[in-house]
Amino acid sequence: MAKRKKWQDLTITDDYMFKLIMSYPIICKHLIEIILNIKIREIKYLDKEKTFKNNYEGKGIRLDVYVEDEDNSRFILEMQVRDFGEEELGKRIRFYQSSIDYDFLLMGQKYKELGNSAVIFFCPFEIFDGKRRLYTFTNICKENHSIKMDDGMVKVILSSAGEATDDIHPDVAAFLDYMNGKIIQNGFVSEIDNTIRHVKLDGAKEADYMTFQMMIEEERDEARDEGLREGISKSLTMLKSLNISKDVALKKIIETYSLTSKEASDLIEANW
Numbered sequence: 578m579a580k581r582k583k584w585q586d587l588t589i590t591d592d593y594m595f596k597l598i599m600s601y602p603i604i605c606k607h608l609i610e611i612i613l614n615i616k617i618r619e620i621k622y623l624d625k626e627k628t629f630k631n632n633y634e635g636k637g638i639r640l641d642v643y644v645e646d647e648d649n650s651r652f653i654l655e656m657q658v659r660d661f662g663e664e665e666l667g668k669r670i671r672f673y674q675s676s677i678d679y680d681f682l683l684m685g686q687k688y689k690e691l692g693n694s695a696v697i698f699f700c701p702f703e704i705f706d707g708k709r710r711l712y713t714f715t716n717i718c719k720e721n722h723s724i725k726m727d728d729g730m731v732k733v734i735l736s737s738a739g740e741a742t743d744d745i746h747p748d749v750a751a752f753l754d755y756m757n758g759k760i761i762q763n764g765f766v767s768e769i770d771n772t773i774r775h776v777k778l779d780g781a782k783e784a785d786y787m788t789f790q791m792m793i794e795e796e797r798d799e800a801r802d803e804g805l806r807e808g809i810s811k812s813l814t815m816l817k818s819l820n821i822s823k824d825v826a827l828k829k830i831i832e833t834y835s836l837t838s839k840e841a842s843d844l845i846e847a848n849w
Contacts, residue, residue, distance in 0.1 A: 581790050584783045589769065590701045590737075590756050593786060595656040598772055599642040607765060609644075609652050611746040612711075612733055613695055620644040623651070623680070641673065649692035650729075651677050660702045670696045670732050693729035701756050703738040710739035710753055806844075809834060813848045823849060 587594040599605040606620050623643045642654040653673050657666065677694045705712060714732040718724035735749070737756035751763035760770060776782055809830060816826045823845055830841040 581794070584786050585777055587773075587777075587786075588758070589773065590656060590658060590699075592656050592658055593789065594773065594776075595699070596642055597776060597782070598769060599654060601772060604765075604769060604772065605642065605644060605654070607748070608654070608752065609695075609697070611748045611765075612697055612735070613731065614746075617646045620646050620652075645692075651680070651692060651694045652697065653677065653695075654697045655699070657698045657700045660700070663705065666698065666700075666704070666734070670698065670734075674730055674732070691729065693731075695731040695733060697733045698735065699756065700734060700736045701738065702736065704734055704736045707736075707738065708740050710737070710742065711735050711745050711749065805834065809844055810848050813845060817849060 582591065589595055589598065599608075600622070602620055606617055609615070609620070610617055621644065623645050643651070644654075645651045653676075655673075657669075661669075673696045674694060677696075678691060681691050712734045714734075716726040716728060716730070718726070735753060737753040739753075741750065748763060748765040751761055751766040752769070754761055755766045755769065760766060812830065812833065813826060816829060821829075826849070827838070827841050827845055830836060830844065831838065834841075836844070
């Protein structure tokens with residue numbers, strides 16, 4: 578089981594702290610603007626009950642930051658803390674973009690009325706060739722790169738492990754350095770760092786974090802128990818099909834799954 582990280586040890590690369598800091602509109606708005614090179618008058622947080630309540634309490638929390646601007650454009654930001662490989666990264670982004678379009682269509686919009694969208698992932702590890710810190714993807718014609726299909730969708734992946742270059746906004750570069758634990762003289766990063774320091778002094782937010790962690794651990798325990806029961810049930814079905822006696826099956830289940838005699842006996846009675 579992964580060790581629970583202490584509240585005071587959380588950094589911007591921890592998913593919980595990232596979403597908490599992105600709940601401050603001035604920070605979230607500026608980060609979107611400097612990555613996409615656009616201007617936004619204001620943003621609003623969509624489906625707030627399901628995304629993340631300000632105090633992160635409980636049920637239905639989604640693991641993304643989902644916002645909309647005044648022009649009906651929508652943005653998802655995520656701190657992708659685990660490296661599952663490039664293929665899964667791409668499929669995850671594809672799923673997020675399809676979710677945005679589904680939300681648009683639920684509002685009764687026609688295809689031609691779909692707003693622009695962007696999915697932005699922050700990765701504290703190398704991606705692709707490992708040489709860049711910013712990768713922006715749009716639909717370009719394979720046969721003629723001068724032709725672009727303007728569907729309003731943009732995919733951006735940032736890597737704090739990439740090589741530093743001067744072709745990205747200074748605040749973006751500073752944010753990526755901050756992901757690596759490096760604080761440079763930069764107003765935007767200083768604002769984020771000060772906000773994190775202030776948040777960590779808030780006892781209510783710390784309590785919310787502890788509650789959230791316990792909820793996650795309970796869900797993991799339930800999933801693990803369910804998986805164990807399913808595995809044992811399949812094992813018993815196989816043993817029964819081989820005409821193994823209950824006594825032999827009992828011994829096998831105890832040895833394989835480190836169960837007590839009573840636990841194994843109860844499972845055999847329920848599944849034999």
